[in-house]
Amino acid sequence: MRRLFGGLGLGAALVLAACGGSDMGAPSTHDTSGARGSLVYSPPLRITGMDAAEFTARLQGSAAGQGLLQVTGAPRCGVLFHYIEYGTVGGAAEPTRASGALMLPTGSDPACTGARPIVLYAHGTSPEKAYNIADITDLSRPGASEGLLIAAMYAAQGFAVVAPNYAGYDTSPLPYHPYLNAEQQSSEMVDALTAARKAMKNLGAGDSGRLFITGYSQGGHVAMATHRALQAAGQTVTASAPMSGPYALAAFADAVYYGNVNLGATLFTPLLSTSYQKAYGNIYGKTTDLYEAAYAEGIETLLPSKMGAAELFRQGKLPQTAVFSSTPPVPSMATITPPTSPADQAALFALGFGTPHLVTNAARLAYLQDAMAHPDGAVPVPTTGAPAAAPGHPMRQALRKNDMRSWTPKRPMLLCGGRADPTVFYGLNTQVMQGYWSAPSPAAAPAGLLNVLDVDSAPGVNDPFAAVKLGFASAKASVAAAGGASAVAQAYHGTLVPPFCNAAARAYFQQVLASGM
Numbered sequence: 001m002r003r004l005f006g007g008l009g010l011g012a013a014l015v016l017a018a019c020g021g022s023d024m025g026a027p028s029t030h031d032t033s034g035a036r037g038s039l040v041y042s043p044p045l046r047i048t049g050m051d052a053a054e055f056t057a058r059l060q061g062s063a064a065g066q067g068l069l070q071v072t073g074a075p076r077c078g079v080l081f082h083y084i085e086y087g088t089v090g091g092a093a094e095p096t097r098a099s100g101a102l103m104l105p106t107g108s109d110p111a112c113t114g115a116r117p118i119v120l121y122a123h124g125t126s127p128e129k130a131y132n133i134a135d136i137t138d139l140s141r142p143g144a145s146e147g148l149l150i151a152a153m154y155a156a157q158g159f160a161v162v163a164p165n166y167a168g169y170d171t172s173p174l175p176y177h178p179y180l181n182a183e184q185q186s187s188e189m190v191d192a193l194t195a196a197r198k199a200m201k202n203l204g205a206g207d208s209g210r211l212f213i214t215g216y217s218q219g220g221h222v223a224m225a226t227h228r229a230l231q232a233a234g235q236t237v238t239a240s241a242p243m244s245g246p247y248a249l250a251a252f253a254d255a256v257y258y259g260n261v262n263l264g265a266t267l268f269t270p271l272l273s274t275s276y277q278k279a280y281g282n283i284y285g286k287t288t289d290l291y292e293a294a295y296a297e298g299i300e301t302l303l304p305s306k307m308g309a310a311e312l313f314r315q316g317k318l319p320q321t322a323v324f325s326s327t328p329p330v331p332s333m334a335t336i337t338p339p340t341s342p343a344d345q346a347a348l349f350a351l352g353f354g355t356p357h358l359v360t361n362a363a364r365l366a367y368l369q370d371a372m373a374h375p376d377g378a379v380p381v382p383t384t385g386a387p388a389a390a391p392g393h394p395m396r397q398a399l400r401k402n403d404m405r406s407w408t409p410k411r412p413m414l415l416c417g418g419r420a421d422p423t424v425f426y427g428l429n430t431q432v433m434q435g436y437w438s439a440p441s442p443a444a445a446p447a448g449l450l451n452v453l454d455v456d457s458a459p460g461v462n463d464p465f466a467a468v469k470l471g472f473a474s475a476k477a478s479v480a481a482a483g484g485a486s487a488v489a490q491a492y493h494g495t496l497v498p499p500f501c502n503a504a505a506r507a508y509f510q511q512v513l514a515s516g517m
Contacts, residue, residue, distance in 0.1 A: 033087065034095050036187075037194030040085035044102060044199045047135055051078035052107055055156055064145075068152055071471060071499040075156035077105035077112035081147075082203075083134040086195030088188045090167055091178035091279035098172040098188065100164035101134035101147060102196045103155035104205050111158035115206030117238070117513060119154045120193055121163040122185070122215025122222035124498075127267050127312065129304040131169045142308075143170075146498075153502045159212070159509070160205065164192040168304055177304055179268075179275040180249060182402040185222045186229035189213075212509045213240040216498050217424055220245020220417075221404065228407045239412040239512040241505035244424050244497055247404040248432040250387045250396065251378040255428055256323070257367045258380055259336035260345070261352020263423045263489070265323045267309060269358060274300050276398040283394055290363045294356055295319075322354035329365035348422050348489070370396055378432050385436050405436050408443050409450070412517060414508040416501035418456040418472070423493035426454065451508070455500045464511075465504055472500040 031038045050058060052075040059065035059075075082102040090096050105112040123133055128142040136147045143165065155161045167188060168177030178184040193211075200207055213230075215223035220242040227240040246252050256265060273290060277283040277300070287296040295318060302317060313320040328337040338353045340346050370393035377384035387400045417430045434452045437445040456476070459466035475496055480488050488496070 031087075034097065035087050036089065037191045037198075038087035039195040039198040039202075040087070040097060042199060043202050044082040044084045047081040047083055048137055049078065049080040049106070052076060052109075052156065055079060055152070059152060062139075064139075065148075067475075068149060068499060071503050072149075072152040072156070075152065076109045077107045077156050077158055079151050079155045080104045080106055081134060081136060081151070082199065083132075084192070084195055084199055085171065086164075086192055088167055088191040089184065090174045091176075091181045091184045091275055094174075096167050096172060096174040098165060098167040098174075098192070099132065099134070099170045100192050100196075101161065102199055103151050103161035103163070104200070104203070105155050105158050105160065109158075115208040116158060116160040117208050117210035117212060117509070118193070118196075119150075119159045119161050119509070120189060120211060120213045120223075120226065121150050121154070121161055122189060122213075122219030122226070123163065123166070124215075124217035124219050124494075125179075125264070125268065125271070126169070127271075127303055127305055127307075127309050129169060129306055131304070132165055133163045134165070149499060149502065153499075153506055157506065159506075160200065160207070162193050162196040164188060175301060176274050176278055177271060178279065179271040180218065180221055180246065180402055181275050181279055182221070182225035182228075182404070184279070186225040189222060189226040190229065209236060210238045210513065211236050212238055212512075214243065214502070214505045214509075215245070216243045216501065217245060217493065219243075220424075221247060221249065224404050225402075227409060227411070227413070228404070231407070231410055237411045239414070239509060239517070240409070241414040241416060241501075241508055243415075243501040243505065244417040244421060244426075244493065245429060246424050247429045248378060248387075248436075250391075250399040250403040250405075251376045251432060252425065252428050253396075253399050254371050254376050254379040255425065256352075257364060257371065259324075259339040259349055259352070260425070261321075261323050261338070261349050262425065263321075263348070263351075263493070265352060266318045266321060266358050267303070267312075269323060270299050270318070271303050273395070274303070276395065280394070280398055283398065288360075290360065291358060292356065292360055295358055319354070319356050319358055321351040322357040323352045323359055324364055325357050325361050326353045326355065327361065329361040329368070333365075333368065345422075367393055367395060378428065385432060385441070404433065405443075408437060408445050410446065412449050412451075412508075412512055413445075414451045414453060414505060416453040416455065416504050418492060418497045418501075419454045420456055421493050421497065422489050430454075453501070453504050455497060455504070464507070468500050468504045468507075471503075472496070475500070 029042045055075040059069045085099045131142040133143040133147040168174045224242040284290045328334045338350045374388040374391045377386040417426045419426045455472040
């Protein structure tokens with residue numbers, strides 16, 4: 001009885017343990033304290049386990065798995081997949097619990113034995129409540145594909161992996177998700193790590209004390225925020241590799257309101273607005289202050305959802321792409337409703353406008369008036385590169401609070417992404433951070449600590465990431481040959497970039513380990 005079913009409670013957990021799904025040999029405990037970092041079930045439930053040969057066979061059994069093997073390489077280690085539940089808090093510091101994965105390498109290869117380095121991984125945005133990165137037994141379940149990717153990329157190569165599902169997902173009772181709340185999400189990552197280390201000790205799994213932090217998309221922002229939080233607390237960070245994240249969050253949001261609407265914005269907008277409303281209480285007085293009446297009722301409890309994105313759109317719970325009206329809020333904003341330049345992105349931005357649309361014209365106008373009065377240093381005209389010093393609009397205040405342009409890393413960091421990303425714009429996030437941390441900026445990172453990789457670029461001379469760039473180019477060309485430019489745009493952020501940025505992150509972590517930094 002290995003599969004972990006959604007909505008697992010204490011009774012089901014005991015049944016699973018009785019069927020051999022938990023690790024026997026250690027006394028079983030149930031921590032109901034709700035304390036931050038507490039491990040609810042110890043030892044944690046084991047979902048499944050595979051040795052290296054079984055894992056290889058599993059990957060070879062599907063076209064997607066074969067493609068993944070080409071990027072990750074053959075597993076050196078077997079992997080034990082554990083499900084952890086831990087105490088944490090929500091965006092308003094309310095006590096709650098959440099769940100996640102603990103993946104442990106096994107086998108006789110020296111890379112798989114003894115005290116292992118830990119990869120703390122933050123996943124990307126999901127609209128689905130049932131998201132569970134720990135259960136890779138059924139790849140049709142939300143979270144399973146990302147779980148398989150990080151298992152093959154890190155755990156099967158000798159890293160212990162800790163990957164939270166986040167509060168609000170899976171079995172978490174929190175009725176919303178604290179989306180892009182840097183303080184909550186970084187704290188929760190530490191709570192999950194604390195609980196996972198308790199589980200590792202209980203299971204007899206060694207921890208080398210070397211900690212690597214990474215994550216993709218939303219998880220890139222979370223990973224960077226976690227590095228910042230641990231650094232501020234004087235805790236160990238060996239290196240980090242945030243990937244394709246919305247780091248310059250305030251600049252990115254300003255760009256969207258100026259008309260540069262990204263793919264996925266109709267999902268991101270309610271996740272973000274609800275998160276900040278719960279945390280700060282002042283984003284709106286009532287939901288119709290922000291949303292069109294057709295979508296305002298029930299939107300605070302819509303996401304995460306029992307439905308996938310396609311079903312949410314089909315049922316009319318959200319518009320598929322139109323965030324804003326095609327009618328300008330005022331005549332002077334006609335040129336950004338939608339924008340027609342740059343020409344190569346005009347078609348993408350135009351998808352963000354139409355009828356029906358999500359955000360009211362009045363809300364867009366109020367936001368833009370504040371953006372014009374208190375401009376960001378990166379948008380719409382690059383100046384200082386820093387966030388607006390004193391925005392007046394409550395959403396822009398919240399965005400500034402959660403923007404990553406507020407610190408400088410003191411440990412090695414790799415920023416990875418793709419320059420043509422239509423979902424999380426590379427230039428407004430990765431490149432803005434690169435400029436912010438480069439000399440002669442007062443926030444410049446120490447020489448040699450910051451590395452930046454655009455997987456969608458040509459390899460250079462003696463390029464350590466040449467194989468990653470060539471692999472990405474080949475994968476992109478295959479998608480283009482099958483479905484054209486539109487297929488590339490749809491796949492770019494969600495499926496094309498992630499395996500190659502993760503491959504680069506793993507190589508970077510292995511290099512840091514080898515160097516003894």
